[in-house]
Amino acid sequence: MHTPTSNFLAFFLFICGGLSVFAQGISMSPTRLFFTGNPGEIVTEPVTLSNTSDTDYVFNVNTKDWEREEDGNKVYFDANSLKQSNATWISTIASSINLPANTTMEIIVTMKIPADASTSEITNSMLFFTQIGKQKDIAQQQKGIGIIALFEFGLHVYYTPVGNNVKSLDIVSMEELTDTASTTKKVAVGIENDGNMVNDATVELEFTNTASGEEIKLKPINISMLPGTKQVVLFTLPEGISGSYLGVSIIKMAGTNDLRVGEKDFDF
Amino acid sequence: MKKQIIIATLALGALVLGTSNAQAQTATTTVNIILNDVISIDAGSVANGGLVDFNYATAEDYNTTKTANVVNSLIVTSTKNFDVKVKADGANFSFGSNNIPVDVLTIKAATGGSIAGTQNTVVLSTTDQVLIANAPLGSALTLDLDYTIPATESSSSKILGKPAGTYTQTVTYTATAL
Numbered sequence A: 001m002h003t004p005t006s007n008f009l010a011f012f013l014f015i016c017g018g019l020s021v022f023a024q025g026i027s028m029s030p031t032r033l034f035f036t037g038n039p040g041e042i043v044t045e046p047v048t049l050s051n052t053s054d055t056d057y058v059f060n061v062n063t064k065d066w067e068r069e070e071d072g073n074k075v076y077f078d079a080n081s082l083k084q085s086n087a088t089w090i091s092t093i094a095s096s097i098n099l100p101a102n103t104t105m106e107i108i109v110t111m112k113i114p115a116d117a118s119t120s121e122i123t124n125s126m127l128f129f130t131q132i133g134k135q136k137d138i139a140q141q142q143k144g145i146g147i148i149a150l151f152e153f154g155l156h157v158y159y160t161p162v163g164n165n166v167k168s169l170d171i172v173s174m175e176e177l178t179d180t181a182s183t184t185k186k187v188a189v190g191i192e193n194d195g196n197m198v199n200d201a202t203v204e205l206e207f208t209n210t211a212s213g214e215e216i217k218l219k220p221i222n223i224s225m226l227p228g229t230k231q232v233v234l235f236t237l238p239e240g241i242s243g244s245y246l247g248v249s250i251i252k253m254a255g256t257n258d259l260r261v262g263e264k265d266f267d268f
Numbered sequence B: 001m002k003k004q005i006i007i008a009t010l011a012l013g014a015l016v017l018g019t020s021n022a023q024a025q026t027a028t029t030t031v032n033i034i035l036n037d038v039i040s041i042d043a044g045s046v047a048n049g050g051l052v053d054f055n056y057a058t059a060e061d062y063n064t065t066k067t068a069n070v071v072n073s074l075i076v077t078s079t080k081n082f083d084v085k086v087k088a089d090g091a092n093f094s095f096g097s098n099n100i101p102v103d104v105l106t107i108k109a110a111t112g113g114s115i116a117g118t119q120n121t122v123v124l125s126t127t128d129q130v131l132i133a134n135a136p137l138g139s140a141l142t143l144d145l146d147y148t149i150p151a152t153e154s155s156s157s158k159i160l161g162k163p164a165g166t167y168t169q170t171v172t173y174t175a176t177a178l
Helices: A004-022 B002-023
Strands: A026-031 A032-037 A042-051 A055-069 A074-077 A096-097 A104-110 A122-132 A145-160 A170-176 A185-191 A199-209 A213-218 A220-226 A230-236 A243-253 A260-267 B040-043 B050-055 B068-078 B084-087 B092-095 B098-101 B106-109 B121-123 B130-137 B138-149 B167-176
Touching: A026 A145, A026 B068, A032 A042, A032 A104, A042 A096, A096 A104, A104 A145, A122 B106, A145 B040, A170 A243, A170 A260, A185 A220, A185 A243, A220 A230, B002 B121, B040 B167, B050 B068, B050 B138, B068 B084, B068 B167, B092 B138, B106 B130, B121 B130, B130 B138
Parallel strands: A032 A145, A145 B167
Antiparallel strands: A026 A042, A026 B040, A042 A104, A055 A074, A055 A096, A055 A122, A122 A145, A145 B050, A170 A185, A185 A230, A199 A213, A199 A220, A199 A243, A243 A260, B040 B068, B068 B138, B084 B130, B084 B167, B092 B098, B092 B167, B106 B121, B106 B138
């Protein structure tokens, strides 16, 4: 006989079982490293790789530079090719990592801050843990094209000078985008990081019909911006929107109660 | 006898008092929940030493667009929004000294997965290209992929006329926090 208690217990065990299945894999924590210190100092931060699967993995450790385009896309470059790169400042003990099945490994990332490092500018790079294929990972067939799929994690590495503590974003534009090839309407919110720290934020946009009072709240979009950069956040409007609306964009910055609010009238 | 009664009474009194004291004690436990950012790729992901094969055995094969739908190509858990990029580790699918350029292959997110975000169709190259941009955080998010080699490519000199064999290349999927 199934009592409510036994049903709950069965459901609980099912959920736990499901979670344990989902949890099997390779994980990296944290996903971003923030270093700080004075020029000439050596600082360290740990990153943990866990292998909760029954398979052994080997990872190559390598670095690249990156910068974010205005649409938010990260673009990678060779290490030490960008002005704000810190790729040559960071190192790990080994250039490859063996991660046996069911093990967790803490990897120390060391940053040697150059003596002539800027005391005001943030630097960044990306540290990659790239899966190395095994001998058995070969295509199976005799005639054709075989794709061997592997994966890698990218770990953000930031250096923030000790004196940098201003978190600030600014809304610099709110524009409707016209695309003659599409009936979909979009509004672009332009944002500038006018502080001197990496800034994570959620951008919201809502419209109020000035005649009927109807409110439309669009799905918020998360962003992360380096100081001195601009980003354009695109919101797709509902199909068939028409009339006069007051658009209000709100930026909620992580780690602070500060808000940024922008308003603009739109005629769709 | 009287002495024994007195001792028993004292012992009982001590026991009762002791119990009372124990009941009166208050224990305080501080529970800390420590959250760390984490990103993981499930071992069940096909992008995990997985193999995708296209077989060209007949004339019809060369004149047909072939699509391999791979369910659960990626299973990602992330505590922050994330991106998935894809790149080939070399410019060609290679069989000995024979090559087929990797741009014959198109990869796109198929319907059915639970990873949201902006999904792009990618013509494979050695450059990191965005497959999924700003995907919302979540647990055990799945990405199903369609690997396609169009007939225009398989019937061209890029593939047609190449020596028989298995041409392979590694494709790497990169997951990073936003």
